[in-house]
Amino acid sequence: xxxxxxxxxxxxxxxxxxxxxxxxxxxxxxxxxxxxxxxxxxxxxxxxxxxxxxxxxxxxxxxxxxxxxxxxxxxxxxxxxxxxxxxxxxxxxxxxxxxxxxxxxxxxxxxxxxxxxxxxxxxxxxxxxxxxxxxxxxxxxxxxxxxxxxxxxxxxxxxxxxxxxxxxxxxxxxxxxxxxxxxxxxxxxxxxxxxxxxxxxxxxxxxxxxxxxxxxxxxxxxxxxxxxxxxxxxxxxxxxxxxxxxxx
Amino acid sequence: xxxxxxxxxxxxxxxxxxxxxxxxxxxxxxxxxxxxxxxxxxxxxxxxxxxxxxxxxxxxxxxxxxxxxxxxxxxxxxxxxxxxxxxxxxxxxxxxxxxxxxxxxxxxxxxxxxxxxxxxxxxxxxxxxxxxxxxxxxxxxxxxxxxxxxxxxxxxxxxxxxxxxxxxxxxxxxxxxxxxxxxxxxxxxxxxxxxxxxxxxxxxxxxxxxxxxxxxxxxxxxxxxxxxxxxxx
Amino acid sequence: xxxxxxxxxxxxxxxxxxxxxxxxxxxxxxxxxxxxxxxxxxxxxxxxxxxxxxxxxxxxxxxxxxxxxxxxxxxxxxxxxxxxxxxxxxxxxxxxxxxxxxxxxxxxxxxxxxxxxxxxxxxxxxxxxxxxxxxxxxxxxxxxxxxxxxxxxxxxxxxxxxxxxxxxxxxxxxxxxxxxxxxxxxxxxxxxxxxxxxxxxxxxxxxxxxxxxxxxxxxxxxxxxxxxxxxxxxxxxxxxxxxxxxxxxxxxxxxxxxxxxxxxxxxxxxxxxxxxxxxxxxxxxxxxxxxxxxxxxxxxxxxxxxxxxxxxxxxxxxxxxxxx
Numbered sequence: 067x068x069x070x071x072x073x074x075x076x077x078x079x080x081x082x083x084x085x086x087x088x089x090x091x092x093x094x095x096x097x098x099x100x101x102x103x104x105x106x107x108x109x110x111x112x113x114x115x116x117x118x119x120x121x122x123x124x125x126x127x128x129x130x131x132x133x134x135x136x137x138x139x140x141x142x143x144x145x146x147x148x149x150x151x152x153x154x155x156x157x158x159x160x161x162x163x164x165x166x167x168x169x170x171x172x173x174x175x176x177x178x179x180x181x182x183x184x185x186x187x188x189x190x191x192x193x194x195x196x197x198x199x200x201x202x203x204x205x206x207x208x209x210x211x212x213x214x215x216x217x218x219x220x221x222x223x224x225x226x227x228x229x230x231x232x233x234x235x236x237x238x239x240x241x242x243x244x245x246x247x248x249x250x251x252x253x254x255x256x257x258x259x260x261x262x263x264x265x266x267x268x269x270x271x272x273x274x275x276x277x278x279x280x281x282x283x284x285x286x287x288x289x290x291x292x293x294x295x296x297x298x299x300x301x302x303x304x305x306x307x308x309x310x311x312x313x314x
Numbered sequence: 315x316x317x318x319x320x321x322x323x324x325x326x327x328x329x330x331x332x333x334x335x336x337x338x339x340x341x342x343x344x345x346x347x348x349x350x351x352x353x354x355x356x357x358x359x360x361x362x363x364x365x366x367x368x369x370x371x372x373x374x375x376x377x378x379x380x381x382x383x384x385x386x387x388x389x390x391x392x393x394x395x396x397x398x399x400x401x402x403x404x405x406x407x408x409x410x411x412x413x414x415x416x417x418x419x420x421x422x423x424x425x426x427x428x429x430x431x432x433x434x435x436x437x438x439x440x441x442x443x444x445x446x447x448x449x450x451x452x453x454x455x456x457x458x459x460x461x462x463x464x465x466x467x468x469x470x471x472x473x474x475x476x477x478x479x480x481x482x483x484x485x486x487x488x489x490x491x492x493x494x495x496x497x498x499x500x501x502x503x504x505x506x507x508x509x510x511x512x513x514x515x516x517x518x519x520x521x522x523x524x525x526x527x528x529x530x531x532x533x534x535x536x537x538x539x540x541x542x543x544x545x546x547x
Numbered sequence: 548x549x550x551x552x553x554x555x556x557x558x559x560x561x562x563x564x565x566x567x568x569x570x571x572x573x574x575x576x577x578x579x580x581x582x583x584x585x586x587x588x589x590x591x592x593x594x595x596x597x598x599x600x601x602x603x604x605x606x607x608x609x610x611x612x613x614x615x616x617x618x619x620x621x622x623x624x625x626x627x628x629x630x631x632x633x634x635x636x637x638x639x640x641x642x643x644x645x646x647x648x649x650x651x652x653x654x655x656x657x658x659x660x661x662x663x664x665x666x667x668x669x670x671x672x673x674x675x676x677x678x679x680x681x682x683x684x685x686x687x688x689x690x691x692x693x694x695x696x697x698x699x700x701x702x703x704x705x706x707x708x709x710x711x712x713x714x715x716x717x718x719x720x721x722x723x724x725x726x727x728x729x730x731x732x733x734x735x736x737x738x739x740x741x742x743x744x745x746x747x748x749x750x751x752x753x754x755x756x757x758x759x760x761x762x763x764x765x766x767x768x769x770x771x772x773x774x775x776x777x778x779x780x781x782x783x784x785x786x787x788x789x790x791x792x793x794x795x796x797x798x799x800x801x802x803x804x805x806x807x808x809x810x811x812x813x814x815x816x817x818x819x820x821x822x823x824x825x826x827x828x829x830x831x832x833x834x835x836x837x838x839x840x841x842x843x844x845x846x847x848x849x850x851x852x853x854x855x856x857x858x859x860x861x862x863x864x865x866x867x868x869x870x871x
Contacts, residue, residue: 069409083742143478144523146485149516152502156335156512159775160764232399236489239506241735241764241772249405249492251738251763253640264405268398275397321841321866326792326851333792333851335771341853348855507771508853 073261083254090248090255091262100266103244106237107230107274110166114173114226119219122181126215127207135182142175147233151240160241168240172233173226180222184215213287220282227278231271245270337509346514348501353518355496359487360526363419364479367426372472374427375434376460385435392428400425400486404493413494421493422486426479433475437468466538473534477527484523498522591829591869597627600822605651606634607642609766610849610856611703611786611842615655617860618833619812625870626829628822634856638739639664646693646815653814658684658698659806661813663744670744670753670804677702677807684811692816696830698809699837701786705745705805706797708783710773714796721799722754725780729756735778738763745805746782753804770795786839788847810837836867 080092089095125131154168188211196210212219235246248255248263255263331338371392378384398406403421411417441464449463465472488499501515602623606616616634624630633651636642642654643665658680662668666687674680677698685695707722714720717728725732740746741761750756758780764772770789772778783790783797785808790797812830819826841863848859864870 140481140527143481143485144520144527146488146499146516146519148488148499148502149512149519152506152512153516155506155768156509159777160762160768160772161777228397232401235399235401238738238763239503239765241762241768241777243763246401247738247763249401253638254738254741260405261409264402267402268406271397271399271402272394275393321836321844321863323840323844324847326788326847332853345853505853506765506767510853 069257069261070265072258073265076256076258076262077266081256081258083256091259096262096266099243099245099247099263100270102242103231103234103237103246103267103270106162106166106169106234106242106244107227110169110173110230110234111223111227113166114170114177114230115223117170118174118177118222119181122178122219123185123207123212123215126182126185127203127211129186132182132186135178138175139179142172145172147172147229148236151233151236155240162242165237165240165242169230169233173230176225176229177219177222180218180225181215184218184222185211187218188214213285216285217282217287220278220285224275224278224282227274228271231274232267235267332510335508337513339510342510342514349498349514349518352496352498352501352515353522356484356487356490356498356519356522359415359418359422359490359495359497360480360483360522363422363487364426364476364483366419367423367479368430368476370423371427371430372434375431375438378431379435379438388431389428392424392431395424396428398424401489401492404489408493415495418487418490418493418495422483422490425486426483429479429482430472430475433471433478434468437471437475438464440471441467469538470534473530473538477530480526480530481523484519484526488519589832589868590871591622591625591832591864593625594627594825597823597825598629601629601631602653602818602822602826603631603633603651605632605636605642605645605654607639607654607656608635608637609784611784611846612655613856614845614849614859614863615810615837617856618863619653619655619830621857621860621864622829622833622869623826625864626825628826638737640739643813646813647691649815652818653812655810656695656813657703657808657810658695659704659745659808661687661695661811662806663749668744668806670749670802673803673806675803675807677809680807681809681811688813694814694816694819695811696814696827697834698811699834699842700809701837701839701842702807702809703784703786703842704800704808706783706785706790707750707800708773708781708790708795708797709779710776711794711796713779714798719796719798721801722750722756722804723801724798725756726754729758729780731759732779733760733762733777734758734780734782735762735764735769735772736782737766737769740782749804753802786843786846788843788851792851832869833864836863836869 076091077096078093080089080095083090122135125135150172151165151168154164158164158167185207192214193206193210196206201209234242234244235249237244238247238250245263245267248259249267252260326333332341374384374388374392378388400421403424404417407417407420411420445463445467446459449459454462487497488502490497491500491503498515498519502512505511602620604616604620604623606612613634616632620630620632633645636645636651636654639656639660642651642656645651646654658677659673661684662673662680666683668683674683681695681698688695707725709717709719718724719728734747734750736746741763742748744752747758747761750758762772762778769781769783770787770793773781773783773795774793783795785797789795814826845859845863848854848862849856854862861870
């Protein structure tokens with residue numbers, strides 16, 4: 067228990083580095099690491115969403131590429147994050163840009179799969195009546211399918227975001243100094259530093275999950291929430307109705 | 315002064331695939347034995363973690379199925395465990411369980427709990443009421459109903475959860491070397507510049523995930539023949 | 548006639564010498580009395596009495612260290628000791644902690660690193676002479692109840708490296724040539740480099756250099772970042788085979804920031820006492836053959852030929868005749 071108190075203390079007060087020669091710890095040091103961590107995660111997520119959501123919407127709307135979209139998650143899940151980052155380091159090199167590339171690849175599958183599935187399970191009658199009202203394809207996507215698919219889309223975003231935040235912890239292996247630095251380079255920060263970083267990373271991941279979970283609830287149409295029970299629990303767990311595995 | 319007792323200094327004038335850190339199938343074939351031990355360490359880590367996680371989560375789901383008020387708390391707790399990144403978990407556990415296989419296993423098990431729990435529960439919930447009524451009508455006790463009707467019908471969902479659990483655990487187990495538990499991640503890290511090494515070790519991890527996933531799918535098809543028709547649709 | 552007889556005598560003499568040289572096997576196991584040669588002589592003898600002593604050998608986290616750790620471990624094992632390995636521990640502080648704490652019994656360290664990182668030497672007080680550097684290190688270790696054994700002939704220093712291109716463009720030959728230019732350059736080094744007097748900290752204090760950015764990367768990447776153009780300047784080691792291969796320019800240490808770095812095996816006193824005389828003898832036999840050239844060759848076999856440190860260590864011991 068003592069170790070945990072030392073770690074909390076590390077977050078708030080500066081210490082002499084056990085390796086000597088510099089000060090580590092304290093709020094400003096922790097904030098530096100955290101903001102780099104957040105920046106890396108946010109940039110990667112933004113790019114991944116910008117790529118995966120439109121693609122998923124299009125595939126879902128046209129009904130094409132189902133196999134690809136659904137299995138993207140499965141394949142993505144089977145590739146370990148460390149292997150992906152190592153691959154990029156070996157082939158391209160270290161640095162923020164290269165690492166972002168790896169993280170984008172990591173983040174795309176759950177978002178793609180969930181967007182596709184979200185669109186596919188919009189009630190066909192609703193879509194038909196929208197077309198009947200004279201909406202073009204793009205309008206149908208924008209005004210009908212997207213809003214109704216939002217809960218699932220956000221489920222996918224939520225899953226990816228937590229994954230990316232978790233993987234950003236090993237970013238120091240690729241030369242980007244995030245909250246993983248005290249964990250990987252324990253000599254510079256000491257054991258308390260390492261534990262402090264572990265606590266902060268865990269907190270960051272949980273906060274990401276909670277915030278995005280709240281957003282997901284906020285975009286879920288009241289009707290679905292009121293239906294309650296089975297259907298809502300599916301969405302809360304981010305499971306689609308008819309397909310077994312769209313997300314984790 | 316023996317001319318024999320001297321280290322041979324090799325002239326390295328040419329670039330070879332290997333000295334260039336490239337992708338060299340010949341080298342991989344010759345040195346494949348380097349990956350065997352880490353591979354089996356990895357298999358052990360994965361199988362043990364998923365097995366323990368499954369036992370715990372399955373039991374929890376059965377308990378929560380009958381006592382609905384437990385669903386939320388269990389979901390929250392396993393949810394938090396799931397969200398905590400495994401590498402953070404290794405070091406959060408370090409003061410308690412030290413470095414090694416145990417720490418890695420505890421962290422991996424905690425990740426798996428939510429997946430199995432929610433899938434078992436959802437699977438059980440999916441059993442149609444009519445089927446349950448029919449069962450009760452036939453005179454089955456609650457216990458018999460559970461094991462002879464509900465669980466078998468929930469199997470597809472349960473197996474799906476097992477597949478997700480297994481593939482993600484293989485991925486997370488690559489980080490187990492941070493906890494001092496070996497595995498393919500240690501091999502990747504041994505030479506992160508050497509493309510052949512990264513691709514082989516990483517590729518073996520992906521292959522393992524695919525293999526275990528396929529194995530479970532096969533078992534699923536075998537023990538739930540009635541879903542084959544549905545799956546074929 | 549006389550000439551032929553003389554020739555025959557000389558030939559016979561040479562042949563006898565050659566045969567004597569070949570048949571070196573069981574004769575000299577007393578640490579190779581020929582102190583004037585740099586080649587190891589004789590084989591390591593197995594002594595059953597040593598099997599009751601267990602030695603845990605450690606090493607730091609880069610190729611040369613892993614090779615050294617393996618060589619010592621295998622040599623001691625041949626000498627009859629029960630050897631356990633815990634190589635690839637981490638940086639110098641991690642290894643020292645492990646030795647003092649009993650996690651490992653011995654590990655290789657460099658005299659210069661010890662002086663700067665453990666014994667508080669500043670750049671101006673650093674001994675330039677390798678022998679003096681070893682004496683000082685040995686003294687420092689003795690105060691910690693650790694023994695530093697006879698060092699290796701080779702020395703492996705930190706070096707400031709740039710690509711040939713950069714050197715040509717900026718006219719760099721010595722480290723002080725970086726003055727006035729370093730604020731536009733990125734330096735890549737190990738995480739502990741930030742605090743080491745023979746690394747970034749020293750460059751700041753001794754040369755007054757400030758860099759645009761410092762990026763900590765894993766020690767294994769020290770050449771790749773330079774090669775791929777991500778780093779303008781990187782910290783490498785003298786015995787790295789990649790330096791010659793990639794044509795890196797190692798800037799001259801004109802202000803004498805880097806001390807001598809011979810490798811010495813650091814052991815806890817209680818272990819040395821328990822292990823008996825064979826321990827020191829074996830290590831000295833092994834060290835004799837580790838010249839600059841040989842160490843570079845061994846490193847190259849791991850880094851360029853991609854052999855395992857274990858295999859390369861075995862090759863060293865066999866090629867030098869230490870292990871039959």
